Amino acid sequence: MTSVVDTYELSPMQAGMLFHGLSGGAAGAYIEQVVATLHEPLDEAQFIRAWQRVAERHPVLRSRFRWEGVAQPMQDVIERVQIPVERLDWRTLAEAERQQRFQALLDRERTRGFELDQAPLMRLVLVRAAECEHWVLWTTHHGFLDGRSRFLLWQEVFAFYEAFLRGRDTELPLPRPYRDYIEWLRQLDDDSAKGYWQGVLSGYRAPTPLVVARDREAENVKGDSCGTHEVRLSAVLTSALRKRAREASVTLNMLLQGAWALLLHRYCGESDIVFGVTRACRSFLEGAGDMVGLFINTLPIRMRVDPESELVSWLRQLRAQQVALRDYEHTPLVRVQGWSELPRGMPLFESILVFDSHTLDAQLRALGGAWSERRFLGLGHTNYPLTVVAYGDRELLLQIEYSRKRFDDAVVARMLGHLQTLLEGMAARPEAKLKDLPLLTEAERRQLVELWNRTSVAYPPARCVHELVEEQAHIRPEALAAEGGGRRVTYRELDERAEALAGQLRTQGVQSNSLVAVYLERSIEMLVAILGVWKAGGAYVPIDPEYPAERIRFMLEDTQAVVTLTRKHLAAVLPASDAAVLHVDASQGSVDGRSGRRLERRPMSPQQLAYVIYTSGSTGHPKGVPIEHASLFNLICWHQQAYDVKPDDRATQIAGPAFDGSVWEVWPYLTAGASVHIPDASTRLDAGLMVRWLAERQITLSFLPTPLAEAVLRENWPETAALRVLLTGGDKLNQRPAHKLPFRLVNHYGPTENSVVSTCAEVTAEGARNAAPPIGRPLPNTRAYVLDRHLQPVPIGVPGELLLGGAQLSSGYWNRAELTAEKFIADPFRPEPGARLYKTGDLVRWLPEGDIEFLGRIDHQVKIRGLRIEPGEIEACITRHAAVREAVVIAREDIPGDKRLVAYLVSASPPADLADQLRALIRAAMPEYMVPAAFVLLDAFPLSPNGKVDRKALPAPEAAAYAGRGFEAPLGDIESALAQIWCDVLKLERVGRHDQFFDLGGNSLMAMQVVSRVRQRLVTELPLRELFAAPTVARLAARIEVLRAQPGSAPAFDALTWLASSGQSPGVTGNREQTEL
Template identity: 50%
Template sequence: MSQESVTDAFPLSPMQQGMLFHSLYSARPGVNLEQVVIGLPEEIDARAMAEAWRWALGRHAILRTALRWEGIEQPRQEVHARLPFEFAVHDWSDLSGAARRRQFENFLLADRARGFRLDVAPLWRVALLQTGGEEHRLVFSFHHLLLDGRALAVLLNEALTACDGFRHGLEPDLPPPVPYRHYIDWLGAQDWREGELFWRRALRDFVVPTRLDLSRSTNVDHGRATGPRELQAEVPSELAAALRGLAKSHGLTLNTFVQGAWALLLGRYSGEDDVVFGAVRACRHSTVEGADSIVGLLINTLPLRVPLPPDLAVLAWLQRLRETWISLRPYEHTPLPDIQGWSEVPSGTPLFETIVSYQEPSWDAALQAQGGAWARRQFAIRSQPNYPLALDAVGGTALSLKIVFDASRFESATVRRMLGHLKTLLAAFAADPRQRLADLPLLTPGEHEQFNEWNRTHADYPRDRCVHQLFEAQASRTPAALAVADTRRQLSYRELDAESDVLARRLRTLGVATAVCVGVCLERSVELVVSLLAVLKAGGAYVPLDPAYPGERLAFLLEDAQSAVVVALRKHAPALASARVPLLCLDDATDPPNASARASAVLTRLSSEHLAYVIYTSGSTGAPKGVEIRHRSLVNLLTWHQRAYRITAADRATLIASPAFDASAWELWPYLAAGASIHIPDEETRVSPALLVRWLAARRITLSFLPTPLAEAVMDEAWPADVALRGVLTGGDKLRRRPGKKFPCALINHYGPTESTVVTTSAAVAPHASAPPPIGGPIANTEVHVLDHRRRLVPVGLAGELFIGGDGLARGYRQQPALTAEKFVRHPFDRTPGARLYQTGDLVRWREDGELEFLSRIDQQVKIRGHRIEPGEIEALLNGHPGVRESLVIAREDARSEPQLIAYLIAPPAGPPAVSDLVAFLRARLPGYMVPVAFLRLETWPLTPNGKIDRRALPAPTPASRRSNPPFASPRTPAEETVARVWTEVLGRPVIGVQDNFFELGGHSLRAAQVVSRLNGAFHLTLSVRSLFDEPTIAGLAREIEKLCGGARGPRVAGPTRAAREEYRVKETETAGVH
């Protein structure tokens, strides 16, 4: 606008500065645009109405104000001389009621989309809508930086009164208004030093803003809803009256109750016991004469800090809150940016993201109280605040609650629940003001019923039968049907039954009886299936072991389980030599007398309450823990599986998982109890997505479990056109992606800790949705509860710890009664004697559709390639090394968003050990996947203000901190350069030396398959995955490639670029060892 028309200029108020920033920063139109809608059930003279607003424009300088910020040091507001304004008239009287409503909503949307240019006055406009007869609506749209609620009431009173006067030929006769500039000048003259001391004290030690982690539910398309929305709820009149009486008796106000309810809601939602939110104050108390009637923006939003001591009585706490609110009055004009700067919250981080505004009476109450036509007029405001969530409460004879929210971040269902929670808390205040804060209810009765409905999973199953008995019954029905096959041999049901009988009798001669543990140390094979079944027939509980484990770990597991014997092959004897447990080698098998007699026939005391297996998972105390699973729990799982996936004798399933992974039990027993067949691929096929896809098609597999990383990998493969597969079942880790449209079958995601018999929840995964795949709802005879740290139910959409109950729960931990009592806790919602819940340590949340979403581990426990790992176990071993004083093991995501273990060490004065020593030390005691990929030495731990290790401040690993750390050497040949490029892409590392070990850099079988596939494409070869296992360095693998290519006669490969060689040259200067 022309500077010639400017009649006055002065600074912005702090509130105006904030609104200017948000309006410029926001990508959404209409931020801070207010739309006042006035219902006028009366005859309106449009000319008189326009004249009234023209008169108001001349009377109040704020209505002729625009902002200027470009080319000057500080933004300012500039008042212009008389200027035109927009006054539009629309006649919709001929439209039907429904059409008028649609037209009205569209008008408001278009009006908001127009917004305002803040540098062009006026920043308001008026529209008069004739909706039929003497029915009119007046829409007054303005930018909030012009007016607050008190100013709005003054302006509307003057304008509509002037309209009545002009209609009758009368000029308004009012005293001159108090200019808004008087307030700005008063603000500029204030000394904020005392306010600084106050706010520094008030916000001392508050460093992390209270955040509502209420992002839109993952089953909703984020792109559909944007812009502001609002929802409203009325507090019942009898409750409002009870609160008002309580307030009067104890020196409180309804505002205290509203603020208290919001603070508690924030505390429950965020999990914090010290919260801060923005509270709006009218700020009409000042020494400015006539401040109460100034037309302008005087309100201020201030941080209100509310501690939430759980054991304090509600009434005493509310009285403290009231005192805090009163204490703000002398400092209520303090600019929020200054308060932000004085706080300990990091610069650039807002102090709060929710605000609360309370009015009593409402801004329009004084207008309607004038009687006559005013009493019939209806007033409403549609707002778009610059905060994502704003609670507006209006007191009076009733109590009205309205939440205005950003629909791109919050769902209407979430906000509707919030209103319900506020009403629940308010009702609890009135019902018993002397109860503890921790005991206040939050959920509504409807939510309790919803959770109960989602957990109604009762289903019949043969709870008195054992797993092997179900197999034997099936074998008698289909003796000739194929039961199990690997690459070497296959067995029918009759043959499997007979071989397992023979082995079961051998086990009995070695002392195996009811509830006796038997180690089974075998690779995936027909012999494995025979052995597991034989242990069950002998009355024992099998303990599956991976032959690849170090001997020390195998010995510990066998001894901890008190195994009477271990079943293995002769080749496994060296690894088992240190175990003080008898070894039964299947290679040495000789049939005992009466081998044809059924082995389980003499078992008369075995029941479904006896153990079926004990499987070991990582332990937080430094030692693995054995989870004891009963037959009844396993039978419940297999019965649910058979019904859920409609298993028949025609099904062909697979055994893919490691025997030591509890999923292997799920892969076997549902099918062997239904007459289906199990097919076992060789190791090369199992770890290669491309080979596995072809194998699944060629074997006509109908259902297959694939561990999560493998399931994600096969999504990228080209599937044959003709596959029998009707479902891929996955689980074991967080599923991070969905299948594409060309995926040939259903993908079903599963979740379940070992302590809940493999599967707790399941969910079909729809292709091409933008949300992370859910883990689903509970399976048959299973219940799931999402609880906070005080074991209270949390609402849908909020994160909480998952607790599991039902028939799938393990009996406990082997020989660890204290740990069993700690993790299997009393059921807080079931008074049945002995009812328990398993505390998973997993962070989840309910979705709107009744399915769960997995978020993360609570206790830093992680999963690496499907294996659940407690870093404490690794730390306990590291701390036992003479060269390590303290250690911390965490998981960090690499460039491909896959977790890798990183160890941080504090060494004794003698200095740190070599990385190779640490790796060798751990490899002798742990499986390979539990050995960290990098080791970093620290002088001291970075600490949080609370004295805890600040995990976020731990440095990221560098190439020099990688384990083994051979002397760094860059690629020297075209073949090495190509291999290095592929490795960097697959491993997500910027630079890799030619002597670095692929598996020590975080490589695993799936990544190995990816590397081999890319190298085959680059060199037109048929390398096997085994080649990478045999030659796990760039140098070694490149030599193998050159041999296959015929040396120099092979295909030419582009050499490294100059930039790449320079990068490697820089990296070569790094030294080996712990850094």
């Protein structure tokens, strides 16, 4: 019979760990392991005897948790325990097999865990690796021991062991028991602590986000896999860091905290940074330094990063905060969180930084003698997604422990390199401003800035585009140039008609760089008009006849167009302006090229304007983008080489006349002798009709806007189709082609300001990470940078703004000098004068293989309850699901003050639990606050006139969408009682039998309230882990029925009621500690 000799309360840290264990937390969390390598003979019997003697001395080594049958969780001290010991003899094994078996042993012991109500919460494995080499594996639960305790215990074990070997015993001073610390904690007053922490966290409403692109699927990680990366800094760098810390009157630990805050700032773009730190908490109680137990505490550090601040002064601000913190370092984290302004259930932070003055190995070896030949390795993982551990030895050791469900190995390796680079910058440049401290390693910076922008290609000297068309008219005059609207035109006819029009334009005063409005639909006349404008020396301004009159009037006034080209039937609705109006209707004879007379040639430069296309502007008025012939020439050269354009190619003109895609659809082909085919309006809007038309016309290359391209990819293609490349762009592509399709699919991206196309990527049936296709790499003679707001390159996988430069860049906005200065900036990475970059406003990130992933518009970023959210990141995660074709995430505020994330999906065959699957997928990769509140299935997304998703037209979700499936009333007494309990706790009017507790807004605190009320109302003892395992009313009711059927089932404990009242929740404790004070 086990005899309990003492019982006392838990510390807040212990309570948090107990909650984690009861709620079915990750296997291996709060499991600590120490591996001792002993190059000496080992008397196993005496060694085990020494461990037993140490257990007799220290109550915590004989303690267990008890939560049943008590008003609040307690810890019992058992009179005597037997330490479990396993002995293994591997002397006959090869070295490689020994190492492999030992790694398996470590994993087995970690995942095995402990029964928390069974003492002792520790065990030993003794491995005889060679005649004079032994490996000792000591596995413990973190709930009773911290790092200082492990150091003290190893000393005691070997003190007794060495005495026993000599046939003697030894007496060691007995430290104060852990109970004394618990009693001391009970005397602390919360009032002053509450005021302090409320002041520290005032205005803080969202955890610092840390979302980085993954190198692979989160679903590939099975179980609760954790990883560790480490780097050891040189003694020279470590010494320099210590010197900088002294100069700033801070500790090395504080300097490391500053570096981590800067890294988080650079990764997420926020200036208000919060992360966790551990405190040793042994300085206030007399004799605590020699006590054995769990003393550490994890608390938030809040740092405001002003990029203009100087490093030293900023670190001194941190020091002042740390000094003030010392008086309140024992405050339980759960109380701190309760005093904060964060929503219930949301963690204060997602990463923690732990500083130990020395590793366990260094501390023990410093004892000298036989210790110098022994080696000790400590292993363990917290319950946080990311933990930074620093050991302040002569050579600073940095480790990052991480959950592989959130972060990839390569991502964390790069992150560790960035932390090292920041520290190197701090050591070298103490006078630097924070924004000037380097983050990227030299190799990574060179890769992002130089290697991935080595796009220089020597094309022929730039020429005006119409000159290239004229050459084709001379080479192949009778070849088909264009076809549409039931009519065809040869290169000779096209050239002659354009020549005649150019003559009329010159008589109207058109000269070099004059602007001519082209008010026409997609048609052969549109092609004639553009060529005519160019031949006359002018630049064209396309105006879609479908535009509202006010927009058309603004464009005509803004450009001061000399002439407007249109057709007779459109002229009647053309808003009045000062421009002369010319009709281009061939049937009316207004423009007839049969005279054969050629215009007098005037000198023309490739630097002359080719066109001015207007795009939407944030001020309510569109903004004009002028593009030169030289820029268009670069686009044409790339296109013709990339897609091997030949005279026998047949291309399409699908895009609207005022959409810059129409430029790209036409001129790479008419300058190569190929033909352009224009479908009617009904065909370009119907995927089935489009596929048949493409096959009938034997089209070989076609550009389709993204939504239409995704639709035709799902169609059945006839064997007679001649298409060899399908080009797409204009919106985010989510779909990949099927294996059977006989043509290539290439995704393109580019703003009007950089001549239509800036990057491209071929899209295959299977893509990396099963994610949405990327937008690829920059075109020849184009530069692409992903930068933060201070124009510094961001790391691979971290979101930033895409900036573009190179041969295709516009000179700026028409008549908008202020906006031009804002958006077109000097290129900080190029030495040549005049080099500029365009700030696209698009949120992207580099992928590890060198492609760019499009995430969305920066102006689509939203804030919900103070949390900044990038919808594009959530969309990218959702589209990894095989059943999802397209996804759009927006923030809706259908009820004033109640803003929620809503995900809209297009899926051909959605499973019944698609919303639940998507929630699980997102939770595996992102923080909880990025999980949409509702998922809405649509047959197709509403589109704007330019073929992009019209986010404003997305419908409001029905109420059932927020619960994940349609409402279904509870069945039976137990389900009804549970539903009422949930309503009471969650403050809801009704709850369905299939509604998920946590999807309805439940959190760990509410979960404990549910357990408590189930005990009271249903007279059933419900383990907390059951609610996590069965989070719907129906499933939980079924579990309660099973529990009630078990013999002896009766209400027994109030532990979780106490935990709920004290605010304990999983994920709020750490298992590392800080020993520098």
